[in-house]
Amino acid sequence: MSESGPVPGGRPGEVERATALSAELSAQDVHGVVLAYVDTAGIGRVKTVPTAKLASAAAWGVGMSPVFDTFLANDAIVTTDVLGSPDGDLRLYPDLDRVTVLSAQPGWAWAPVDRITQEGEPHPACGRTVLRRVVAEAARSYGIAFKAAVEIEWMVGRGDTPGDGFVPAVSGPAYGATRQIELSDCAADTLAALAAQGVDVEQLHPEYAAGQFEVSVGALDPVAAADRSVLVRQTIRAVARRHGLRVSFAPAVLGQGVGNGGHLHLSAWRDGRNLHAGGPGRYGMTAEAESFVAGVLDHLPALTAMTAPSPASRLRLRPSQWAGVFTAWGRETREAALRVVTGTTGVRDRAANVEVKPVDLAANPYLALASVIAAGLDGIASGASLPAETTGDPARLDTAQAAARGVRRLPVSLAESVGAFRADGVLRAALGPVLADAVTAVRRGEIEAAAGLDDDGVAAAYRWRY
Known part of the structure; x- marks a missing residue:
């Protein structure tokens, strides 16, 4: 297009x-x-x-x-x-x-x-058009192109469960061989279907939560990556249905426990060179890559209005559950909101990227990618400095340590995310006034729709919507 x-x-x-x-x-x-x-x-x-x-x-x-x-x-x-x-x-x-x-x-x-x-x-509210515009502006103004991928986590439920309840279709342990065996036929058919559709699958494996799986796919330009995210979910759901199973990509299927993520992986490139590798900065980042990561970090509270947009998202965004709920970054630090991925020696020039963790699959992938890229470009434009790295779990930092590193909790409510987004001129300008107002109105509508529900009620309300 x-x-x-x-x-x-x-x-x-x-x-x-x-x-x-x-x-x-x-x-x-x-x-x-x-x-x-x-x-x-x-x-x-x-x-x-x-x-x-x-x-x-x-x-x-x-x-x-x-x-x-x-x-x-x-x-x-x-x-x-x-x-x-x-x-x-x-x-x-x-x-x-x-x-x-x-x-x-x-x-x-x-x-x-x-x-x-x-x-x-x-149409000013078309997210795909907005993402294409943001990517084009990055190329015009900075000579930068992007590669992106969206991780997809989902939970597999029994298709014969009465009503809207969720009963895991597999009983094996987290990441366990038993769980892979129990879903072997469905998983194999999923891989076959994705291959037939030209989707480059990196891995498919059992995940942490009950009945949870994850698929990682190859990186593409951001618009194609968002398209692929939509297509992969359509395929997973269709294959599962043919096996008598039901799947949910909702941020939280149950009121307690680990939810489904939709982490974004993103790398900036110029003239065929990955700016996240081979540079003089930390872990091989170039100065522009560091500023890009710093820009995303600076805008993270407002970004959650796009990347974690559902009341159910807050059930997933809990400390010490690898959801990335603090404004922190670190190399391969899975509790930090931004995980700097260097890749293995020998492939770092191709593999290095930044992973944005406070993202789930209630997010419109076009809006999420457009907003994250706009935030990173703002960091490049301002020459933003990346603060000190955080290692370990940021939740364990005392108040003084957190303040010294600029580590703070991301919004704990959707209302707080909306407030941060409303105050963020960069993100609102990237989306344009019509779409920015639609985001605000829809998020406020979701807040009202979930008002008065406890955690189990919120999970049930969104369980089968995604």
Whole structure:
């Protein structure tokens, strides 16, 4: 997709390309195409078209109301001064470069969309468009490109559990061989489906919490990485359903215990060189890489409005659970909010990156990546200095030690995150006023929706929404 996005009637050659692609899909017995995007609340929304209508969608888009930008996770609707009414229409344009035949959903293909107005202008609340703009600005102003990946954790539940309860489908210990064996067929089918769809899987393994697994995928440019995150979750869910299982990507499936993360891995590159390796700074970082990490660290409280956007996120963001709930960084320090990953000797020039840990899969991946990149670029622009490294668990620092290192607790409530975001001019400017106001309205709506619920009630309310 062009940096400037789709245009009515299609860009030169697009309709012809879509026509040929439609014929190829039909020859593979694909009957419909899922047009996918993620709303402000982090919920995946779709429209679908028959395969024969793909060329029409590439030319003129598919209609959808702007009201979805102010949907809550429970499908209630809030409003801003320009969004949330029943008026208006948007056009959803599939990115033909990303059309993928869905291995676990026979008869279907999938494509992410960009959204434009009926007048042909970019829709100001389209997260995918915003991310593409932020990435393009980084290239223009700093000569920097990015590679990104989103980790995906989920919990597998029995499909025959009555009501909306959760009973783990496996009983083995954390990271245990028993758990892998118990889910062997489903996990193998997941790997096969992802491979068939061109997804580069680094590893798939049992995780810590009951019934929990994680998949790590290869890095791509940020827009493609966000697309891949959406596609991988669609695939995991579809494969599990074919095995009679139910999966949840919610930040917290239960009121207590470890939740599901969606950690972001990000590295900055210039002229084919990784700025996080081979430099004179700490652990091989260049000065720009250090300033980038410092910028993310400075904006972390406000960033949590995008990276941990649900009331259920607060059930996951607890100290000493590897969720990264303090403004601290460290090399391979899994309790720090920012983990500097150097990689193993011999591959550091390719592997070095920074991991942002206070992120879960209630986050819209496009908004999360756009916001983190904008924060890091602000650090580069200001020449921000990275403070002293934190080792071990920041929760164990006494008050004086924490103050000396600039270590403070990230927001303990969604309301506090929203307040920090409202006060952060850099992040609001990166999203633009329409989307920034939608973020605020949706987060406040979620706060109200969860008011009066205890931890178990919050977990139950969001358990199967993600």
